[in-house]
Structures are given as structure tokens and as C-alpha cells.
Amino acid sequence: MDPRSEVLLRQAELFQGPLLLAGLAADDLLGELPQAHGWSWHAGDHAQLNARFSGRCHYGTEAGPAEFASAVLFLPKSRELTDYLLACLAAQLPGGLLYLVGEKRAGIERAAKQLSSYGRARKLDSARHCQLWQVRVEHCPAKPDLNSLAQRYELPLADGPLTVMSLPGVFSHGRLDVGSALLLQHLDNLPSGHLLDFGCGAGVLGAVLKRRYPHCQVSMLDVDAFAIASSRLTLAANGLEAQVLAGDGINAAPSGLSLILSNPPFHQGVHTHYQACEQLLRQARLHLASKGELRLVANSFLRYPPLIEEHLGPCQTLAQDKGFSIYRAVKN
Structure with missing residues (x-):
């Protein structure tokens, strides 16, 4: 299990409703969260997830039409990509909860500051050399044009x-x-x-x-x-x-x-x-x-x-x- 997924499962009670997992790893997380749907932009990860959890993950550059009550972004390497992905998710979550999870060495503390555009962010957990942050989307952006x-x-x-x-x-x-x-x-x-x-x-x-x-x-x-x-x-x-x-x-x-x-x-x-x-x-x-x-x-x-x-x-x-x-x- 990816350490970021392990951190989410430490707070599994937060993720029992309709949930979008953006940039998720190709592990067992979808099996542990039966109401979750995955969004991947890595063709290999998507193929593995789709083979095991058919119909529960999509591939592409947009969050897709699926409705979700909350979303988790697995922190990517690029700050510019993080900006785009957070805006995509926040645009579909007015008043909803948006989470950011990532490794400390990937810059999760720096990236968490990007959440402030949407509301007051708070750190929920720190384990497995990772951190989990949450923000309620009070300032909902327009859907970004990629x-x-x-x-x-x-x-x-x-x-x-x-x-x-x-x-x-x-x-x-x-x-x-x-x-x-x-x-x-x-x-x-x-x-x-x-x-x-x-x-x-x-x-x-x-x-x-x-x-x-x-x-x-x-x-x-x-x-x-x-x-x-x-x-x-x-x-x-x-x-x-x-x-x-x-x-x-x-x-x-x-x-x-x-x-x-x-x-x-x-x-x-x-x-x-x-x-x-x-x-x-x-x-x-x-x-x-x-x-x-x-x-x-x-x-x-x-x-x-x-x-x-x-x-x-x-x-x-x-x-x-x-x-x-x-x-x-x-x-x-």
C-alpha cells in the first residue's frame, strides 16, 4: 500500500461517502473505500486500477462528470499542475471538503499553502513521512480552462x-x-x-x-x-x-x-x-x-x-x- 493511502486509511471515517481520489496510486485504496472513484492521468496506474476495479477510475486531464461530496488530491511533483488540479476539484465542491495528501520530501507543507485560496486549511495527520491536509471550499473558483x-x-x-x-x-x-x-x-x-x-x-x-x-x-x-x-x-x-x-x-x-x-x-x-x-x-x-x-x-x-x-x-x-x-x- 502506498504510504499516502495508508495515511488516508488512518482517517477512513472521513472518506465513507461519494469521494474522488485524484492522482491515486495503483494500490488497494479503492477496495478499502467502496464509494470512491479514481481519477488518474498516468496510463499505467489507470490500467492497473481499471483491471481490478472496473468502471471506478477514469483517465484524462479533467475531473470528469462524476458527482462527489469530497475529493482528495495526491500531491503531484509540479506546483503548476497542483494549482490546476486543486482548482478543478474546488470548482466542483462549493462548500465541500477538499483534501491534499503527499510526502514531506515532495513538498506537502509548501503545497498546503495553495489551499488557502479556497478557505482555511488545517493539517489532519502526519505519518509515514506524509501529511494530510483539509480545507472546506468557501471560495469556489470557476472551472479552469486547461x-x-x-x-x-x-x-x-x-x-x-x-x-x-x-x-x-x-x-x-x-x-x-x-x-x-x-x-x-x-x-x-x-x-x-x-x-x-x-x-x-x-x-x-x-x-x-x-x-x-x-x-x-x-x-x-x-x-x-x-x-x-x-x-x-x-x-x-x-x-x-x-x-x-x-x-x-x-x-x-x-x-x-x-x-x-x-x-x-x-x-x-x-x-x-x-x-x-x-x-x-x-x-x-x-x-x-x-x-x-x-x-x-x-x-x-x-x-x-x-x-x-x-x-x-x-x-x-x-x-x-x-x-x-x-x-x-x-x-x-
Whole structure:
């Protein structure tokens, strides 16, 4: 059981009515709270919850139409995303109770100050290195428009500027990260066919692929609903069309790909996870066509070349700069 869920169950008498659990972990909490409904923006967590508690969890960027008497937000990493999620929940809870639960190292005490926009917040519990806060929604906000919160910026590229639309909570929100900037310099001589941007984030790499290789089929895949929404906004802002897919890891990718391009994710919440990238390296060949190519950027200290060569083929280092390396391998 996730420690945040354990803290909620210490106060289980507060959560017996219709309740929305926003950003909940993929654990047994829904089983312990039979009137609760889950809202997840992580495709993997949602799939696990839906398999065990069918119809009791939805995936997306909005709280959904379900009616609830109170709501709990599991604190996300991003402060901007926390602002949006609290406003979404508070807008549907005039006079109702809104709870915030999170780990101390994730900044729960700082985040609890954001509750003051809606009423007087109070701390209910502190255990398992977590805290639980409550506020009665006395100042009910209007329902926020997510698209209006997108940060728009322009990338000056050789073939013209690219407009990027970044939503709260998306990796490298509002700016181009160093790894993607380096990878953008090494997108020449790509194979034709079906191209995949794995871990697409705000859609920078996928949009560039579609613009430079307009006759190729381009798919974009991410686990996060806010990244999916950002990628669709980025494509629309540049007049481009591509397939945008929600899924957890490379297992959700199409088969017969000519190219997998990635700046792979390695953070989940406040924790560091390399599982998604390592799974990609081990299973890329299952999704690549004959002579299909993997091209990715990663921190240079990560020992990915031996893993690539074990599961795919000889690994070529195309560039190294600012602590990042560009790796290329062709399915043998």
C-alpha cells in the first residue's frame, strides 16, 4: 500500500461517502473505500486500477462528470499542475471538503499553502513521512480552462520556427530541455516508414519528425494525459497531423516501426525510475521492422550501450555534449 493511502486509511471515517481520489496510486485504496472513484492521468496506474476495479477510475486531464461530496488530491511533483488540479476539484465542491495528501520530501507543507485560496486549511495527520491536509471550499473558483494554461514558445529551427505548446506538469514545461536540443541536431538520414516518438512530452520531437518527413507515418506515445494533450496542441499549432497514443511503456507501441526516437523519461513523481527506458532498450526489437532503427538521447553516465548491443545490435555514439549522449542502433 502506498504510504499516502495508508495515511488516508488512518482517517477512513472521513472518506465513507461519494469521494474522488485524484492522482491515486495503483494500490488497494479503492477496495478499502467502496464509494470512491479514481481519477488518474498516468496510463499505467489507470490500467492497473481499471483491471481490478472496473468502471471506478477514469483517465484524462479533467475531473470528469462524476458527482462527489469530497475529493482528495495526491500531491503531484509540479506546483503548476497542483494549482490546476486543486482548482478543478474546488470548482466542483462549493462548500465541500477538499483534501491534499503527499510526502514531506515532495513538498506537502509548501503545497498546503495553495489551499488557502479556497478557505482555511488545517493539517489532519502526519505519518509515514506524509501529511494530510483539509480545507472546506468557501471560495469556489470557476472551472479552469486547461488549454489557456498552456505555455507557448517558439523553437528557431533550420526549416523554420516550430511552435511548442506545453501544459502544466509536462516534462520541461515551457522550455526545451538540453537532451532534446541535442537530439534535434541529429535527426538526419532517418529511415522512411512508420516513425515513433517514445515519451513524447510536449510533442517537440514528433512534430519535427512529421514536418521534416511529411510522407512518413508518425506516432507519438506517452504515459501522461497532460503530455498527450500537450502533443496534440503542438501538432495543431503547427498544422501537423500524427497519431498520439496513451500507454505505459514500449509495450503500448505499434509494431513494424522503422524508427523509435526518444528522449526517454526517467522521473515518476519525485522518484527516479529508469524502468521505462530499460524496458525500451530490451524490447525495442519487438516493435521495429527489419533494419529498423533506435535513436535516443540519455545521460552519459548511464551504461546504456551494453544494454542496446545485447538486445538490438551494435551501438553507435553520434554525439556527446553537456553530459548527454546520442545513441544509434539498427536492428540486426
